[in-house]
Amino acid sequence: MNHDFTNIPSDTNNTPVADLHTEETDRPSVSPAVIKRLPRYFRYLRELLREGKMRISSGELSSLMNVTASQIRQDLNCFGGFGQQGYGYNVNYLYAKICEILGVGAGLNAIVIGIGDLGRALVRSSMFEKRGVDIIGLFDISPDLIGKSFDSLSVRHMDTLQEFCEQHQVDFAVLTVPKPVALDVANELIRLGVRGVWNFTGVELPFEDKNIIVENVHLGDSLMTLNYKLCADRKDAAAQQD
Amino acid sequence: MNHDFTNIPSDTNNTPVADLHTEETDRPSVSPAVIKRLPRYFRYLRELLREGKMRISSGELSSLMNVTASQIRQDLNCFGGFGQQGYGYNVNYLYAKICEILGVGAGLNAIVIGIGDLGRALVRSSMFEKRGVDIIGLFDISPDLIGKSFDSLSVRHMDTLQEFCEQHQVDFAVLTVPKPVALDVANELIRLGVRGVWNFTGVELPFEDKNIIVENVHLGDSLMTLNYKLCADRKDAAAQQD
């Protein structure tokens, strides 16, 4: 199984081939389309790794993921030559590189603000752990919640947010507060030096400038898309009957 | 305010201009890019309506939404001529048309399977109500949950799913069950005639064929994108220091 598997580095620290593209001075400016696909590669590679698969070709991966092999090779080459002609890709190595690119294990610290059903769902999931993000604080204002523990973290009052941010490195905040307070809380976060917001509030945050990274989750939009397709489907069926 | 506002139909039932494009026989096959933008129009128009705005031009809307006016006109024209030269768009009418397109108020019925933190968060939100979707049943297997009520619906045992589906029209299911059972539950749903799945499980459902509509929500992918951008940002900052 491990035959002719010589020249491929299996260690993350060793990145000779990649340097050409990864070099910061280049400003390669990876396209948004590619960035959006990276997490999917991460998921599939993690699964392959779990199954103990050692190597994979772009062709194999393409039929697994229902995309073209060409796209896979193109995407990966934005970040460096991770494969080997005639061989394919070493799953372990490729996974490590994708993790590196996505910042898995970069050790980012996050806090969750708003410990309602959704906040709890996120905190209790293994989502952050799987992606190397550390949740280091939970905040709310409800007296019923303050002091209660979720995932071995106890909920703090929002009044202690400033103090907390001064004492800890907070890279981003998960925002699951009600709409009416969303903007105020977000502004306060920025004031305290938080650089990113994972925004579940549905409120548009006007931080495009300011070097703040905002990732919006609009679950309602996803629901709408489903609705649209179900209705379009129904109309098609009705049309065919005529 | 209501001046020269004559020829624009303000009622949903009256759709003379649109027919050319809406005609089912055309198979206009709206592009995925357009479909993904529709929910955003829906949100902005709802807000404008709430603010009491009567009319809006593509130019105004474009600066509000940070997209080009050209794109807005192009997008809307996939479904019909909803505007009027020299005037713009009637907010009320346009909102009604977008709702019609997206199937808001089509009266779709849904059930939620898996009443954990996430399931509860969804059920208790106003998301479905706002979009004209009726949640008609909640299902779980935990004895602690069966019989409990959320949003005036009591949780039923999964054993009663078949009976329920036979007695009610279930258009789609919101799937928030743990990964290990996801595929089994999904298969059962399809067997019972459910045509759509809003899939939060992270498990890929192999229903591309079969006329089943699956809308996947991968929250982890969104988190990864945020992570990537935060790390890329950090690298940029480091590079600039050199």
Added chain:
DNA sequence: TAGATTGTTAATCGATTAACAATC
């Protein structure tokens, strides 16, 4: 070496933007 598969360039396709005639 021969076979396989990458990295990469060129061709195609689709989506966005610009422009303007139609028209309210």
Added chain:
DNA sequence: TAGATTGTTAATCGATTAACAATC
């Protein structure tokens, strides 16, 4: 009517796919 703004075509841009030389 004159001004405004749409609907729509044409031009541009970006992203995907195909093809193949490089090479392991």
